[in-house]
Amino acid sequence: MHTELEAAERFRTLAAALRESAASPSIAAMAERAAADELRHASACRELVEHFGGRAPEGPSIVVKPLAPRDVAPEQRLLYEVVALACVTETLSTALLAELIAPADDPLCKKVMRSILRDEVNHSRLGWAYLAERHVPGAPDCVGPHLRRMLIDTLGADFWSPPAAQSAEAELAGLGQLPHAERQRVVRETLQQVIFPGLERFGIDSALGRDWCAT
Numbered sequence: 001m002h003t004e005l006e007a008a009e010r011f012r013t014l015a016a017a018l019r020e021s022a023a024s025p026s027i028a029a030m031a032e033r034a035a036a037d038e039l040r041h042a043s044a045c046r047e048l049v050e051h052f053g054g055r056a057p058e059g060p061s062i063v064v065k066p067l068a069p070r071d072v073a074p075e076q077r078l079l080y081e082v083v084a085l086a087c088v089t090e091t092l093s094t095a096l097l098a099e100l101i102a103p104a105d106d107p108l109c110k111k112v113m114r115s116i117l118r119d120e121v122n123h124s125r126l127g128w129a130y131l132a133e134r135h136v137p138g139a140p141d142c143v144g145p146h147l148r149r150m151l152i153d154t155l156g157a158d159f160w161s162p163p164a165a166q167s168a169e170a171e172l173a174g175l176g177q178l179p180h181a182e183r184q185r186v187v188r189e190t191l192q193q194v195i196f197p198g199l200e201r202f203g204i205d206s207a208l209g210r211d212w213c214a215t
């Protein structure tokens with residue numbers, strides 16, 4: 001999953017690509033807003049680090065590579081980027097954040113997470129709105145064949161491995177960090193109950209994603 005600064009750069013690039021495409025201006029505007037939101041999230045996270053007595057590192061300059069693998073055809077690359085960034089990553093991030101807020105016991109941490117959550121919901125909506133707008137019944141499915149790789153790139157190839165023993169997990173639960181087994185549960189439920197059915201509604205076959213989830 002990406003950092004806020006990386007997400008900001010990805011949404012900025014996506015907004016420019018959407019402006020040049022046939023997508024409606026309102027969807028490109030959502031991507032521009034998302035880029036600005038992610039920059040705000042990065043500063044809020046830096047403030048949190050300082051709140052806990054740390055020193056936030058200077059933001060590195062970010063260069064993002066396209067999410068779409070090279071073998072995705074040029075006319076399909078924008079769709080791939082939108083699905084990977086908004087429908088998958090932002091929907092998962094929304095579900096994980098929602099789960100983190102309840103156990104968080106630090107008031108500032110909780111407040112920051114609530115405000116980020118409100119934005120993340122809109123970032124994922126951008127993806128679903130784009131799919132709804134461009135979906136033509138019966139059109140070839142150019143995301144389904146790549147879904148397994150998209151999920152591995154997003155979550156890591158060893159995401160379903162048993163969690164390593166981590167003594168700090170319980171302590172970190174109050175500070176916005178879910179234990180790995182909980183992360184696995186939330187991700188599995190969100191994929192199976194929200195993301196896969198959502199993609200299928202727009203003609204994207206989720207079988208390869210469902211297989212990956214089951215392994």
Ligand SMILES: [Fe+2]
Nearest residue numbers: 007090120123
């Ligand atoms: Fe986001």
